[in-house]
Amino acid sequence: MKERSLAAFTLLMQTAVGAFWALTALQGWLSRQAGNETAHRTISLLLIVAGALAALGMLASFVHLGAPRNAWRVLANLRSSWLSREILCTLLFAGGGAVYAGLHWLNFGPAILRLAVANVTSLCGAALIICMAQVYRLRTVRTWDSDMNLRSFFTSALLLGCLTVGALLMITPLQSRPLTVALQALALGVVVLLALQLGFVALWISEMASGSDAARQALAAMTTGRRAAFRVRLALAIVGIFLSGVTLSPWGSAIAGRISFLLAFVVILISEIAGRVLFYEAYAREGI
Amino acid sequence: MPYAFYFDSSSCSGCKACQVACKDKHNLPLGVLWRRVYEVAGGEWQPQGEAWLSMVFAYNLSIACNHCEKPICVEVCPTTAMHQRPDGIVLVDADKCVGCKYCAWACPYGAPQFDEAAGRMTKCTFCADNLAEGEPPSCVAACPMRALDFGERADLETRHGPLKPVYPLPEAALTRPSLALTPHREATRAAAESAAIGNWEEVRPTSHRPISSRNSDKVNKKNSP
Numbered sequence: 001m002k003e004r005s006l007a008a009f010t011l012l013m014q015t016a017v018g019a020f021w022a023l024t025a026l027q028g029w030l031s032r033q034a035g036n037e038t039a040h041r042t043i044s045l046l047l048i049v050a051g052a053l054a055a056l057g058m059l060a061s062f063v064h065l066g067a068p069r070n071a072w073r074v075l076a077n078l079r080s081s082w083l084s085r086e087i088l089c090t091l092l093f094a095g096g097g098a099v100y101a102g103l104h105w106l107n108f109g110p111a112i113l114r115l116a117v118a119n120v121t122s123l124c125g126a127a128l129i130i131c132m133a134q135v136y137r138l139r140t141v142r143t144w145d146s147d148m149n150l151r152s153f154f155t156s157a158l159l160l161g162c163l164t165v166g167a168l169l170m171i172t173p174l175q176s177r178p179l180t181v182a183l184q185a186l187a188l189g190v191v192v193l194l195a196l197q198l199g200f201v202a203l204w205i206s207e208m209a210s211g212s213d214a215a216r217q218a219l220a221a222m223t224t225g226r227r228a229a230f231r232v233r234l235a236l237a238i239v240g241i242f243l244s245g246v247t248l249s250p251w252g253s254a255i256a257g258r259i260s261f262l263l264a265f266v267v268i269l270i271s272e273i274a275g276r277v278l279f280y281e282a283y284a285r286e287g288i
Numbered sequence: 289m290p291y292a293f294y295f296d297s298s299s300c301s302g303c304k305a306c307q308v309a310c311k312d313k314h315n316l317p318l319g320v321l322w323r324r325v326y327e328v329a330g331g332e333w334q335p336q337g338e339a340w341l342s343m344v345f346a347y348n349l350s351i352a353c354n355h356c357e358k359p360i361c362v363e364v365c366p367t368t369a370m371h372q373r374p375d376g377i378v379l380v381d382a383d384k385c386v387g388c389k390y391c392a393w394a395c396p397y398g399a400p401q402f403d404e405a406a407g408r409m410t411k412c413t414f415c416a417d418n419l420a421e422g423e424p425p426s427c428v429a430a431c432p433m434r435a436l437d438f439g440e441r442a443d444l445e446t447r448h449g450p451l452k453p454v455y456p457l458p459e460a461a462l463t464r465p466s467l468a469l470t471p472h473r474e475a476t477r478a479a480a481e482s483a484a485i486g487n488w489e490e491v492r493p494t495s496h497r498p499i500s501s502r503n504s505d506k507v508n509k510k511n512s513p
Contacts, residue, residue, distance in 0.1 A: 066387020066407030073367040073384055083366040083390050140360060140396045140462055287396030287458030288326060288351065288485070 005063040007276040010132055011160070012057030013090065014153060017125035018161015019050040020097060024118045026165065026182065033178035040104070042172040047101045049168055054094050061090075082134040089128035096121030129153050142211065143218045143282045148204045152279075155200065156272055159193040162186045163265040170258055180254050183261050187247035190264065194241050201234070201275070208282070218284035226281050229274045236271035240264050290357070290376025291414055292441035292466035293428075294448060295350050298473060299435040302327060302348040309430030310352070313415065320401045322412040323352035323427050324491040328455065330483030331474075346486070347472030349454070350436060352427065353378060353399035353412035354465030357441075361391035361400055361411075369409070370400070376441065376466055377414045385409050396458035397465070398493045414438075444468040455479040 023046040030039035062068050077084045100117045103109055133149035166186040169179055208219040223230050243264035247257040302325055310316070310323040331344040355378045361370045362378060369384035370391050380391075380400070385408040391400040392409065400409045415425035423429070428436045437444075448468040451460045455478035457469075477483075485491065 064388070066389070066402065066404075066409075067385060070367060070369075070384060070386040073369075074386055074388075075366070076368045076384075077366050080363045081366045081390075083364060083388065087366065135390075138360070138364070138394050140394055140458065283393070285393065285396060286462060288398050288456050288491075 003280045005060045007280060008060035009057050011276055012053050012060060014157040015160040015164055016050045016054040016057060017128060018157035019046060019164045020125055021122055022161045022165040024122050034174050038173050042174060043104060045172055046165060046168055047104060051097060051101060082131055086131035086135050089124055089131050092124040093121060093128050096124050129157055140286045141283060143208060143215055143284045146207060148200060151200050155193050155197045159190060160272060162189045163268055166261055167265045176254055180257060183257060184248055187244040187261060190244040191241055194237050198237055214284050218282050222278050222281050226278055229277050233271050233274040233278060236267040240268040240271060290441045290466055291355060291438060292444045292468060294437040294444050294468040296435040296470040297347055297349055298470055299433045300348040300350060301433055305430040305432055306350050306427035306436055309426045313426040317403055317405060320403055320410060322401060323350060325350045326491055327486040328478055328483050329486045330478055330481045345474035345477060347474055351397055354397055354467040355414060356466060357464035360394045360463050364390050364394045377416055379413055380409050380411050382408050392493060396462055441466045455483055
């Protein structure tokens with residue numbers, strides 16, 4: 001696969017967007033449960049990590065360019081190129097996140113202003129995921145020209161965002177009880193999202209199997225040529241559901257719940273990476 | 289008055305003079321072919337009583353950029369480096385190209401060819417400099433069989449009719465190529481009989497795999513020692 005940098009860009013940006021959504025959703029609850037000081041420090045850590053992921057993602061997108069010095073020109077075709085629109089949304093999301101982080105660290109302005117900036121940034125993140133999915137919806141690449149991109153990318157963003165935020169909450173000064181509640185809520189989300197993701201994979205496979213000759217050839221290349229990645233993708237997603245179930249279990253200890261959440265984070269991350277490898281492997285352009 | 293190419297597959301001998309003339313005129317680097325001659329082959333020997341009957345077939349397709357009416361490369365290019373002139377010729381402005389290869393992903397004819405050393409996309413220019421001096425494109429001028437020609441799209445379509453489906457070319461509706469073509473008599477069998485491009489190693493794009501490469505991979509694997 002020659003698209004490693006693009007796989008890294010899409011996964012890193014989707015994780016950053018998902019983490020930003022999760023921290024925006026959690027911050028009110030965190031303030032009530034852990035007090036303003038702890039909530040402030042926790043959100044600061046989450047913002048640093050989300051920012052670092054976005055920065056790494058943007059760096060990865062530069063790696064595959066043949067002439068990076070012309071990168072400033074990529075916004076020139078917003079009229080028809082989804083790639084231009086994707087870069088615009090990336091910049092808006094990163095810019096919005098930076099403004100929000102600045103307001104948060106400086107404790108500047110009323111809470112309503114910060115909330116408004118966070119919500120606008122979250123919307124830019126959603127627009128970014130839509131553009132990312134559209135970039136691959138090429139009418140000349142039938143295996144990608146599907147709603148599957150959008151469903152799968154949104155699910156990946158939510159899944160990886162929830163897992164990243166959950167893993168980071170464990171190293172914040174959050175007390176045991178609210179931490180357990182937060183992890184259980186996130187684990188519930190992870191189980192639902194993984195079930196959806198597996199459903200989307202099954203749907204995609206059935207779309208390809210019942211599609212054109214080209215789609216069937218691409219499916220065969222994906223499931224036989226990349227058999228190991230295909231098995232890893234499915235097996236680890238199922239293991240992830242099981243591990244998240246352990247975190248959700250009311251009978252296990254808090255420590256067991258945290259360890260299983262961390263393990264779920266690792267196996268689901270590997271599963272998502274394998275899924276992205278398979279996505280690029282399914283590239284099958286019409287013609288010559 | 290958009291320009292178009294005409295190619296007579298039934299007359300092409302596969303000598304590749306067009307491919308070489310293009311490479312020579314534009315001084316193209318290793319791995320970059322603006323015009324490519326695809327050697328399509330298929331069929332098999334079939335038993336007939338105690339004899340074997342040859343049902344094999346082969347034909348050539350000489351394909352460059354088709355300067356499409358709906359050029360997907362122009363549509364997806366984020367920098368507007370890929371652009372179309374009023375006379376239909378699609379060109380890439382190297383000063384603007386960012387080398388993202390998105391056009392190569394999208395084009396169903398493999399026309400945008402990436403120059404690794406320059407880090408930029410390149411493509412057929414229809415020899416616009418020749419046209420300005422009243423000369424034909426170098427590929428057309430080089431063809432000893434007169435299998436290649438060029439002209440105004442409307443004129444070529446009137447003379448040769450709309451583009452017919454020919455393996456392994458994509459559906460014309462995808463990009464509306466400015467190409468008129470006389471198919472080889474065996475072209476209709478090719479799609480049905482799992483034909484393959486025999487010289488895939490020679491003509492494959494430097495980066496991305498089109499569908500037609502999959503059959504060729506199988507054939508090459510089967511024939512390799």
